[in-house]
Amino acid sequence: xxxxxxxxxxxxxxxxxxxxxxxxxxxxxxxxxxxxxxxxxxxxxxxxxxxxxxxxxxxxxxxxxxxxxxxxxxxxxxxxxxxxxxxxxxxxxxxxxxxxxxxxxxxxxxxxxxxxxxxxxxxxxxxxxxxxxxxxxxxx
Numbered sequence: 001x002x003x004x005x006x007x008x009x010x011x012x013x014x015x016x017x018x019x020x021x022x023x024x025x026x027x028x029x030x031x032x033x034x035x036x037x038x039x040x041x042x043x044x045x046x047x048x049x050x051x052x053x054x055x056x057x058x059x060x061x062x063x064x065x066x067x068x069x070x071x072x073x074x075x076x077x078x079x080x081x082x083x084x085x086x087x088x089x090x091x092x093x094x095x096x097x098x099x100x101x102x103x104x105x106x107x108x109x110x111x112x113x114x115x116x117x118x119x120x121x122x123x124x125x126x127x128x129x130x131x132x133x134x135x136x137x138x139x140x
Contacts, residue, residue, distance in 0.1 A: 001133065002033050002075070002110050004119040005041045012061045023118075023135035033073045033115065037105045039066060075113070077105045084108035088128050095127050 010020045042062065049055040066074075077085075085108035092099040099107065103121070107128045110117050116131035125132055 001027070001031055002035060002106065002113075002115050002117045003038065004035075004106055004117055004121060005038050006120040007118050007135065008034065008038065008042060008065070009045075010120075011065060012058055017136055019138075020135045030073075032069075032118075033075050034066065034069050035106050035109050036074050036076045037102055039069075039074060041102065042066065075109050077109060081105070081108040081112050084111040087111075091129075092127060097127060099124060099128070 007020065007024075010016050011024075042058075046055060046058045046062065049058060085104050088107045088111065089099055089104050092104075103124050106117060107125060107130060109115075110130050111128070116133050117125055118133045118135060119125060120134060120136050122132045122134050
């Protein structure tokens, strides 16, 4: 399963969702992956923060959460993903629902690997042919 920025950011929220924490605790951690572009978004968010408590919390989070993923669970956007990127972007444009470049990269990485995306941002990934998991919503 691929974690997007919304899910990872929840862990440093002032009041993180209990549903997300419970979901995360219920799945095997070794089956969770982070796209490199998501890592970049997290690091960029940290760079925009002024020095202080919030930035310190985020820096500690990056060390404690993301670093263990460095052992083969950070997924790069690779050459083979390019065709999936083009497919997803063109399909969403045909639907009249353009997809931004970051989400298109995440979608391409997920499609090529046959992996679901864990996100709160389901609307932006709908119509991409990807299984979506929203841990904020109850499952039926």
